Amino acid sequence: MQAIGEVISRLNNTRMGSTSEICYEHTVQANGKEYTKEIKKITFDGEIFCPICERDRTTQELSDEEDLKIELAMGRRKYNVFHNQSVLTDEDLFDASFKTYAATKKEEIHNKELASKAFTSYRDGGTFTTWFAGEPGVGKSHLGMSILRNLNESGKKNKSCLFISVDEMFLRIRDSFDNKDSRYTELYFANLLTDVDYLVLDDLGTETGGSGTKKTASDFVMRVLYAITNGRQNKSTIVTTNLTRQELEKMYDRKLVSRLMKNIYVINFEDTTDKRIKKYEI
Numbered sequence: 099m100q101a102i103g104e105v106i107s108r109l110n111n112t113r114m115g116s117t118s119e120i121c122y123e124h125t126v127q128a129n130g131k132e133y134t135k136e137i138k139k140i141t142f143d144g145e146i147f148c149p150i151c152e153r154d155r156t157t158q159e160l161s162d163e164e165d166l167k168i169e170l171a172m173g174r175r176k177y178n179v180f181h182n183q184s185v186l187t188d189e190d191l192f193d194a195s196f197k198t199y200a201a202t203k204k205e206e207i208h209n210k211e212l213a214s215k216a217f218t219s220y221r222d223g224g225t226f227t228t229w230f231a232g233e234p235g236v237g238k239s240h241l242g243m244s245i246l247r248n249l250n251e252s253g254k255k256n257k258s259c260l261f262i263s264v265d266e267m268f269l270r271i272r273d274s275f276d277n278k279d280s281r282y283t284e285l286y287f288a289n290l291l292t293d294v295d296y297l298v299l300d301d302l303g304t305e306t307g308g309s310g311t312k313k314t315a316s317d318f319v320m321r322v323l324y325a326i327t328n329g330r331q332n333k334s335t336i337v338t339t340n341l342t343r344q345e346l347e348k349m350y351d352r353k354l355v356s357r358l359m360k361n362i363y364v365i366n367f368e369d370t371t372d373k374r375i376k377k378y379e380i
């Protein structure tokens with residue numbers, strides 16, 4: 099009987115051949131003992147190798163390749179969360195960056211630096227809440243977006259970033275109560291906002307009418323905010339708000355506010371006037 103190598107070698111125009119070399123890497127089990135199984139090495143295109151070792155190596159390479167593909171796809175999916183799933187009332191905000199934040203006053207320059215530091219710290223693995231406070235229109239959302247966008251573009255692409263206009267999110271949830279086809283349910287947002295690595299909650303406190311009103315948050319608002327704060331205890335969140343701690347406590351409850359304000363890095367605007375008004379120049 100001809101050796102199998104010889105048969106194959108003829109089929110392959112003698113590219114493959116048998117050798118007298120043996121691979122001792124393989125074992126067989128018999129009678130509860132392990133024995134070395136000698137595998138005859140072969141030659142192929144002038145190279146000598148063990149066919150079993152070669153098969154194992156190829157299988158491993160293929161599975162590594164698959165793993166890499168999956169990793170890339172997952173990374174891309176996470177990277178796309180920012181553009182595909184963010185909820186903005188003003189789409190122009192997507193263009194906001196540190197570059198386009200016009201800082202002229204002392205406080206603006208200082209706060210821009212603080213925001214830039216927050217970005218660096220997040221990028222290097224820091225976990226905390228950045229808390230932008232101050233009157234409407236001073237650029238809190240702009241800086242919050244700048245941090246987030248930089249995180250999304252920071253190269254690793256394995257972290258998901260999400261910008262949520264709180265008011266718009268609650269409008270969509272409220273709408274889903276009557277609209278059975280809507281995907282924007284309480285559960286959808288609770289899961290999404292809990293899952294992402296970096297989250298901006300923009301304009302917290304405006305959803306119940308804002309400061310100055312006696313209105314308190316409705317049940318579903320409280321449920322969603324509790325779910326988010328619970329789920330994000332070891333994650334980084336960026337909050338922008340026009341309200342003070344006391345105003346927030348009146349609107350929600352102390353327990354929720356103290357959770358929201360745990361481990362916060364404060365960026366406070368006091369002097370800055372409304373940047374949106376200054377925009378128009380002739």
Ligand SMILES: [Zn+2]
Nearest residue numbers: 121123148151
């Ligand atoms: Zn081998």
